[in-house]
Amino acid sequence: MTGQNDHLVRFREVQKSYDGETLVVKNLNLDIARGEFLTLLGPSGSGKTTCLMMLAGFESATHGTIYLGDHPINNVPPHKRGIGMVFQNYALFPHMTVGENLSFPLEVRNISKADVQKKVERALEMVQLSGYQHRRPSQLSGGQQQRVALARALVFEPTLVLMDEPLGALDKQLREHMQYEIKHIHENLGVTVVYVTHDQSEALTMSNRIAVFNDGVIQQLDAPSDLYEKPENAFVAQFIGENNRLKGHVRDMNGSSCRVELDNGQGEVRALAVNVTGSGSPTTLSLRPERVAIDPVPGSLPNHFEAQVEELIYLGDHIRTRVNVCGTDQFIVKVPNAHGHASLKEGSTVTVGWEIDDCRALDA
Amino acid sequence: MTDAAITGVVPPANEPLTTADGRPLKSALARAERMRRVKAMLLVLPLLLFIGVSFLFPIALMLFRSVDNPLVADHMPRTVAALEAWDDRSELPDEAVYAALVADLAEAREDRTIGRLATRLNYETGGLRSTITRTGRRAARLEPPFKEALIDLNEDWANPETFATIKRLGNRLTDVQYLAAVDRRYDVNDNIVAQPEVRQIYVSNFIQTLWMSIIVTVACLVLGYPVAYLLSILPLRYSNVLMILVLLPFWTSLLVRTTSWIVLLQTEGIINDVLVWIGILSDDGRIQLIFNAEGTVIAMTQILLPFMILPLYSVMKTIPPSYTRAAMSLGANRYYAFWRVYAPNTLPGVGAGCLLVFILAIGYYITPALVGGQDGMMISNFIAYHMQRSLNWGLAAALGTILLLGVLILYWVYNKLVGIERLKLG
Known part of the structure; x- marks a missing residue:
């Protein structure tokens, strides 16, 4: 058991099925470090919430073991796990005041009245709601309710806090504000957070690491920047951020790079071999729109194509440019709104180019 | 300029708001909404009428029956009037009351209302039904002095309680039904007492x-x-x-x-x-x-x-x-x-x-x-x-x-x- 103490939670070969016919979670192995902010990110139905519910104890694993610290917790009922949880719709108890909501977990633990009061006040202070003790949840705004839910999940000082899309019901501005706030609370308390969301920008903002779920499998588990810069498969590339996809077959490999013949016969692209097995294997090329240069100096970039400008969308800080290149008219280029690019016109012909490292050859 | 514009529209806080042409905002709002309210009322009016006519009105009428008590006052007017003067409940009333009683009962028998009268009095004091009907049958043939004649005819006419009952029921509005409903009744001196045990239900x-x-x-x-x-x-x-x-x-x-x-x-x-x-x-x-x-x-x-x-x-x-x-x-x-x-x-x-x-x-x-x-x-x-x-x-x-x-x-x-x-x- 040595060397595992820095892992607070471990999933070992966990599988989950609701109906005995399909697996919602397929053979999950996941280690969560102490003090980490880990986000489970994925489309709905990808198994991320099921994983969270198994960790919280509201769903049982069909197979495999979940460890909390050194102990398997498969058979520990939820109320004995000591895990704080923030629910999607806050689940504040409407018949209790904010103060009563917060003291609920403390009273259950038989903490003395004076201590309860002290802890409740401290928790409210932490979420900047001092003085709201005697309000009812229905008298609070969505953002305030969210903070109370957060304070309630933290007030009994759990080592692990789970959050199930806690910001889903808030409007965009408030959501972004709360993201920073949760991030700061996490940093200040050093508590371990497992966070579930389907919002990739939320995941990128807050997390130490992100586990991208699809189809009951973790597609990639990495730090936010690696996830964006170095997606390992087509799903992650397409799910995190925007990307242009080109289908082709590998012609030959040359160390870390490869040459890919496009399937529509519109040319050959040089790319970074990430997730291809060898020459002849099918591949999807992934290319971020901001890594494509328009009218580069000839010869400066290994990939170089003629393109037709189809559509220009003005977005303030950049101009989203849809071009027809390599046989696809859904190719997006983000052109920074700086001097020198104002000359683009719909229907005009330009050249586009990109580096080998920015074009990743992934699975088909 | 903006200051002037604002003060022009919004009066100081303690004055009521007005519309652009100076009418109070409240009445303007009420006028604007009135048409809609009237239309809404018209839609529910048939139901309201139906409920009122077929439900509320009959119920109110029915409930009124619990205090309504016209029978004795209507059909024994002379007796009720003569009993006005009767105060000492330990004594029997005087001859005038008996004479009025005989006249009332004779007329009631003629009008065929005596049965209802007897039933009503019987609710209050058991046994009065036969007393009344029997007396009514003979009333036309009785000779003065009526007091002796009636007492002769039936024991109940020698009981002050009988007259107390008639006098009490002579009021057009009465609470005796409510007393009966809670197992109470008036005694001869108009005190509220419990019903006899067998009638307490x-x-x-x-x-x-x-x-x-x-x-x-x-x-x-x-x-x-x-x-x-x-x-x-x-x-x-x-x-x-x-x-x-x-x-x-x-x-x-x-x-x-x-x-x-x-x-x-x-x-x-x-x-x-x-x-x-x-x-x-x-x-x-x-x-x-x-x-x-x-x-x-x-x-x-x-x-x-x-x-x-x-x-x-x-x-x-x-x-x-x-x-x-x-x-x-x-x-x-x-x-x-x-x-x-x-x-x-x-x-x-x-x-x-x-x-x-x-x-x-x-x-x-x-x-x-x-x-x-x-x-x-x-x-x-x-x-x-x-x-x-x-x-x-x-x-x-x-x-x-x-x-x-x-x-x-x-x-x-x-x-x-x-x-x-x-x-x-x-």
């Missing part, structure tokens, strides 16, 4: 009615709560089946259901047969389950159960499962989470269900009439008896009014305790 029956309604309500709550909970958490296709089972009794005739309880519960009925067959009861130890209070409670509980389940269900359906989960994640075990978090949130449903069942139970008629027997009678059975058999509508109206007031008071108490706006009926 209504107070104990009111208590029995309340008691049985409480038992039925509690039984419905205990039986209905888990069913409603199950309904609210089952997946749709199972909960639909269960919901149909709950509603099925609704679609069956009340009479059919009540009589089928007779089949089940009677001493030679299915339940007793099964218990004997299993060996729990001996054949001659069959238990009496029907034609008593137990039978009424059993049948009424079954019949009123949907009225408890539906409001409970509609409230439980709105309680997200995450409440209980949140409580458990915060360290509460199942029971604590249920009592502290789930149950308090179902209170509006519990209140609505209990109020509904209780109010329905307290006025229940058919079931106790069919399966209640002697000691399973409820107050509505007495009301029906006085409406249909004894034809003492005044007493029936008084009993009904007391019942109505009781329900209104309960409703008011409920409103104070739970708040009617939290009531959820569906």
Whole structure:
């Protein structure tokens, strides 16, 4: 058991099925470090919430073991796990005041009245709601309710806090504000957070690491920047951020790079071999729109194509440019709104180019 | 410039707001909304009229009967007038009263109103019916002095209480029906006293009615709560089946259901047969389950159960499962989470269900009439008896009014305790 103490939670070969016919979670192995902010990110139905519910104890694993610290917790009922949880719709108890909501977990633990009061006040202070003790949840705004839910999940000082899309019901501005706030609370308390969301920008903002779920499998588990810069498969590339996809077959490999013949016969692209097995294997090329240069100096970039400008969308800080290149008219280029690019016109012909490292050859 | 513009539109805080042309904003708003309100009123007007004519007005009329008392005043005017002067209740009234009485009764016999008169007086003092009718038959042939002649004819005319009764009923408005409804009456000196013990039936029956309604309500709550909970958490296709089972009794005739309880519960009925067959009861130890209070409670509980389940269900359906989960994640075990978090949130449903069942139970008629027997009678059975058999509508109206007031008071108490706006009926 040595060397595992820095892992607070471990999933070992966990599988989950609701109906005995399909697996919602397929053979999950996941280690969560102490003090980490880990986000489970994925489309709905990808198994991320099921994983969270198994960790919280509201769903049982069909197979495999979940460890909390050194102990398997498969058979520990939820109320004995000591895990704080923030629910999607806050689940504040409407018949209790904010103060009563917060003291609920403390009273259950038989903490003395004076201590309860002290802890409740401290928790409210932490979420900047001092003085709201005697309000009812229905008298609070969505953002305030969210903070109370957060304070309630933290007030009994759990080592692990789970959050199930806690910001889903808030409007965009408030959501972004709360993201920073949760991030700061996490940093200040050093508590371990497992966070579930389907919002990739939320995941990128807050997390130490992100586990991208699809189809009951973790597609990639990495730090936010690696996830964006170095997606390992087509799903992650397409799910995190925007990307242009080109289908082709590998012609030959040359160390870390490869040459890919496009399937529509519109040319050959040089790319970074990430997730291809060898020459002849099918591949999807992934290319971020901001890594494509328009009218580069000839010869400066290994990939170089003629393109037709189809559509220009003005977005303030950049101009989203849809071009027809390599046989696809859904190719997006983000052109920074700086001097020198104002000359683009719909229907005009330009050249586009990109580096080998920015074009990743992934699975088909 | 902006300052001027703002002060031009918005007056200082303590002055009422006005529209652009200076009319007060409130009246302008009322005028603008009036047309819509009138239209809305017109839409509900037919229903309001229908309810008013066919429901509220007859009820008010009926309730008025509990204090309305024209019979004696109308048909014994001379006697009532002559009795004005009679004060000393220990003495018999003087000759003038007797003469007026003979004249009134003779006329009443001629008008054929004497029967109703006799019945009315008989409600107050038993035995007066025959006294009046017999006296009426002879009244035309009696000779003065009437006092001696009448006393000669019937003992009751030597009793001051008879005259006290006539005098009391001479008032057009009376509270004797209410006194009767709570087992009280006036004695000869117009003091309120208890009815003789054999005639004390209504107070104990009111208590029995309340008691049985409480038992039925509690039984419905205990039986209905888990069913409603199950309904609210089952997946749709199972909960639909269960919901149909709950509603099925609704679609069956009340009479059919009540009589089928007779089949089940009677001493030679299915339940007793099964218990004997299993060996729990001996054949001659069959238990009496029907034609008593137990039978009424059993049948009424079954019949009123949907009225408890539906409001409970509609409230439980709105309680997200995450409440209980949140409580458990915060360290509460199942029971604590249920009592502290789930149950308090179902209170509006519990209140609505209990109020509904209780109010329905307290006025229940058919079931106790069919399966209640002697000691399973409820107050509505007495009301029906006085409406249909004894034809003492005044007493029936008084009993009904007391019942109505009781329900209104309960409703008011409920409103104070739970708040009617939290009531959820569906």
